[in-house]
Amino acid sequence: xxxxxxxxxxxxxxxxxxxxxxxxxxxxxxxxxxxxxxxxxxxxxxxxxxxxxxxxxxxxxxxxxxxxxxxxxxxxxxxxxxxxxxxxxxxxxxxxxxxxxxxxxxxxxxxxxxxxxxxxxxxxxxxxxxxxxxxxxxxxxxxxxxxxxxxxxxxxxxxxxxxxxxxxxxxxxxxxxxxxxxxxxxxxxxxxxxxxxxxxxxxxxxxxxxxxxxxxxxxxxxxxxxxxxxxxxxxxxxxxxxxxxxxxxxxxxxxxxxxxxxxxxxx
Numbered sequence: 001x002x003x004x005x006x007x008x009x010x011x012x013x014x015x016x017x018x019x020x021x022x023x024x025x026x027x028x029x030x031x032x033x034x035x036x037x038x039x040x041x042x043x044x045x046x047x048x049x050x051x052x053x054x055x056x057x058x059x060x061x062x063x064x065x066x067x068x069x070x071x072x073x074x075x076x077x078x079x080x081x082x083x084x085x086x087x088x089x090x091x092x093x094x095x096x097x098x099x100x101x102x103x104x105x106x107x108x109x110x111x112x113x114x115x116x117x118x119x120x121x122x123x124x125x126x127x128x129x130x131x132x133x134x135x136x137x138x139x140x141x142x143x144x145x146x147x148x149x150x151x152x153x154x155x156x157x158x159x160x161x162x163x164x165x166x167x168x169x170x171x172x173x174x175x176x177x178x179x180x181x182x183x184x185x186x187x188x189x190x191x192x193x194x195x196x197x198x199x200x201x202x203x204x205x206x207x208x209x210x211x212x213x214x215x216x217x218x219x220x221x222x223x224x225x226x227x228x229x230x231x232x233x234x235x236x237x238x239x240x241x242x243x244x245x246x247x248x249x250x251x252x253x254x255x256x257x258x259x260x261x262x263x264x265x266x267x
Contacts, residue, residue: 038243093216
C-alpha cells in the first residue's frame with residue numbers, strides 16, 4: 001500500500017500545482033466543479049444513499065446548483081451561510097451520539113449540498129481575486145499546519161480527548177499544537193509581507209478561526225463515517241481513501257476563510 005500512497009500523493013501534488021499556478025480562471029472553475037461532483041457522489045454515500053443512481057443524481061444536483069450560483073453571480077453571497085452550517089456541525093459533534101436530526105439521510109444530504117456549494121463558491125471568489133496564489137497557499141498552509149501540528153503535539157502530549165465518541169485519536173493538546181504552529185506561520189508570513197501590527201492581528205484572528213474550523217470539518221466527516229460504519233469516503237484515491245477524506249478540512253475552512261478575508265478588505 002505504500003507505493004500507491006506515494007504515487008497518489010505525487011499526482012495530487014502535481015494537480016494542485018497546475019491548478020494554482022497554470023490554469024486560467026475558467027479552467028480552474030471547471031476543474032473545481034469536477035472535484036465537487038466527485039465529493040458530492042461520496043457525500044451521498046456518507047449520507048446513507050445506497051444506490052449508485054441516487055449518488056450520481058445528488059452529485060449532479062450539487063453541480064447544477066454551483067452552475068446556477070455562478071450564473072447569478074451569487075458566489076460571494078452564499079458564503080454567509082457557512083457560519084450557520086459549521087455552527088450546526090459543532091452542535092452535532094458536541095451532542096454526538098445523542099443528537100438525532102443529522103442521522104436522517106435528507107438532513108445529511110441538505111447539509112452536504114450546502115457545504116459543497118459554499119466550498120466551490122469560496123474557491124471561485126478566491127480565484128477571481130488579485131492575490132489568488134498568495135491567499136490560496138496561505139489557506140492550504142493553515143490547514144496543513146493545523147493538521148501537522150496536531151499530529152506531532154498529539155503524539156507527544158495528547159492526554160485529554162477532543163471528541164471521544166467521534167474521533168478517539170484526537171486530543172485537545174494536539175489541537176493547541178496545531179493552532180500554535182499556524183500562528184507561528186502567520187508571524188513569518190506577516191514579516192515577509194511587511195504587514196502593520198493591526199494587519200498581523202487581523203490575520204492572526206483569521207488564521208485562528210480558519211484552523212479551528214478545519215479541525216471541525218475533519219470531525220464532522222468522522223461523525224458521518226462512524227454512523228455509516230465506513231473507514232473511507234470511497235476508494236477513488238489509491239492509498240488515501242476518497243476525495244472527501246482529503247478535503248474534509250478544506251470544505252469547512254475555505255468558505256469561512258474567504259468570507260473573513262473579504263470582510264477584512266483583503267479580497
